[in-house]
Amino acid sequence: MxxxxxxxxxxxxxxxxxxxxxxxxxxxxxxxxxxxxxxxxxxxxxxxxxxxxxxxxxxxxxxxxxxxxxxxCFVDIHTHLDKGHIWERTPNPDGTFHGALKAVWKDIEVWNFEDVYRRMEFGLKCSYAHGTKAIRTHLDSGGRLADISWEAFRSLQKEWSDKLILQAVALVTLEEYLTAAGEKLADKVAEFGGILGGVAYMNPEIDRQIERVFELAKDRNLDLDFHTDENGDPDSITLKKVAETALKSDFSGKIVCGHCCSLAVQSPEQVTETIALVKQAGIGIISLPMCNLYLQDRQYQQQLNLTQTPRWRGVTLLHELKQSEIAVAVASDNCRDPFYGFGDHDGLEVFKMAVRIAHLDHPFGDWPQAVTQTSAELMGLSNIGxxxxxxxxxxxxxxxxxxxxxxxxxxxxxxxxxxxxxxxxxxxxxxxxxxxxx
Incomplete structure (x- = not known):
């Protein structure tokens, strides 16, 4: 043609x-x-x-x-290529977030360079064929994975450089950054030209953990990418804490926060305060509608083999955030792994599901930018999307x-x-x- x-x-x-x-x-x-x-x-x-x-x-x-x-061409700003396509080997036993964590921890025991490289490459092949041009992937980076995942990524980044723009984010829980291993990981991320990041969850040391991540990023001139509030607990406010820390630290790099699910179940007053801080801090928000729909509000009673119908869709407040002139994007997240048993690295599927789940129509407006231009800008890519x-x-x-x-x-x-x-x-x-x- x-x-x-x-x-x-x-x-x-x-x-x-x-x-x-x-x-x-x-x-x-x-x-x-x-x-x-x-x-x-x-x-x-x-x-x-x-x-x-x-x-x-x-x-x-x-x-x-x-x-x-x-x-x-699409821009997929939040993926987990290193976990991809392990579902048949290690499925999620009950579809819950906890079940996903346990399954991945078990599967990680067999990870080596070839295993991670080939599954990541398979994901890249899918993405490229569907029309994606740039991808950011989070890489599990605790312990020995810091070497396995990042070396596999570096090889693929070089081999696919004429087809795909690839970025990588370190993924660990934030307490890791309070240790010598965390500082060593930050050095590795800087060496690889990556993005510093991790999973923020509420705990007694969360404020110090977030502050430390900002310190490490500032010292190495790195951007930040957090998993925040991937739950339905209204008391989970790590997004707010990231925004407060960004403002206190006068951080000049790019910051994005993914998931932010609990924002949708918080009080109007809490929502207003958090959104104002996020806007002031210039934080971009990434919603992962397919994975959040799959995991959030899933109630399973294993002993009785009973499943409860979910009461909410798991996504964050996309419309309210966007109406406050905050950059909002949507992305694939996990693909055929315990966190999401489906998916094919297709930006159109992501947009299609986001439209249906979060009502991104009437009008469609500029929501197509959520899988193209907005994602590209948050990745620092000015001429694509x-x-x-x-x-x-x-x-x-x-x-x-x-x-x-x-x-x-x-x-x-x-x-x-x-x-x-x-x-x-x-x-x-x-x-x-x-x-x-x-």
Missing amino acids: IPTVSNYWLKNAQIPVCLLSNVVLEQTPNREGLVNVDLEIASGVIRQIVASGTVETRETPTVNLHKKQVWP KIGVGLPADLIIFQGRYFSEILSRSQHDRIVLRKGKEINTTLPDYQELDDLIG
């Missing part, structure tokens, strides 16, 4: 106007925020974006998209024309362009991991 020549036009495309950068069009977006445009691609770069039918293309090859939607003149033609062409179409069918037949060239979107076969998973 896509010409193999270096210069061609994509005609009659529909693009969410929120995904266009530095483009002036004399047309009003439709009720879904879509505009009908023609794009000229030359030598892998977008040369022109004009209202559809306004420029004569003459002899240049053209492709009529018949109003198919075109998006920039958007479509603009002079930017690389890294695009996804969906068969669906309207949101009701792309969010209803799988769009497995999407076309992915990298530098204007169509890539192979064949997904890796699960059998590739059979010798590891058994």
Whole structure:
């Protein structure tokens, strides 16, 4: 479908106007925020974006998209590639958060370089085929894993450098940073050009733990990425504490906090105070709608084999945060592991589920930025996740024309362009991991 020549036009495309950068069009977006445009691609770069039918293309090859939607490639800002695809080997016995922790602790016993490398690579293959361009992964970094996971990441980062931008975050519980091992880990993160992070949970030393992470990050000029309040306990306020510490420390790096689930079950007064602090501190919020839906509010009585219907959806207050002009993104999180037994590293699935779970419609507005531009900006990547003149033609062409179409069918037949060239979107076969998973 896509010409193999270096210069061609994509005609009659529909693009969410929120995904266009530095483009002036004399047309009003439709009720879904879509505009009908023609794009000229030359030598892998977008040369022109004009209202559809306004420029004569003459002899240049053209492709009529018949109003198919075109998006920039996805940016997946919160994943756990090192845990991915262990479900068949070590499933979650009851679907609870505690069950996930126990299962992962058990599975970690068999982790080695090859095991982690191959499962992470499988995830990258899926992400790339689905149309992702940049990924941030959290890496379990306690004990021997600090060497295994980071070395596997470094190898993959180098090997995939022409296809994917990869970032890594250290993942440990925050008390680790009060020890010599934690300081050594911070040095390793700096050596690898990574992001300092960890899981914050309420405990008597939480204030000192958070302060220490900020100190280590400031000394090494590192950005921060926390797991905060991944629970339904209204007394869990680690997001607030991270914001307070950021303001006290005058931290200049980027800070993002993932999950923030308990914010949705706190009092209006507590919510207002926390959101104000988060905004003042310039913290970005990452919601993980699929994993949070799976784990949060799951009640299972093992002795009676009884399951209770969940009373809430697990997600944080996306609308309230965004309305306060806080950067809000959504991401994949875990994939086929004890924390989330499903998933395929697909940014469209993430967006589709987020729309349904958190009502990111009526209107869709600029929510498509949550899996593209906003995530890119929070990762410090200024020129991806958007479509603009002079930017690389890294695009996804969906068969669906309207949101009701792309969010209803799988769009497995999407076309992915990298530098204007169509890539192979064949997904890796699960059998590739059979010798590891058994």
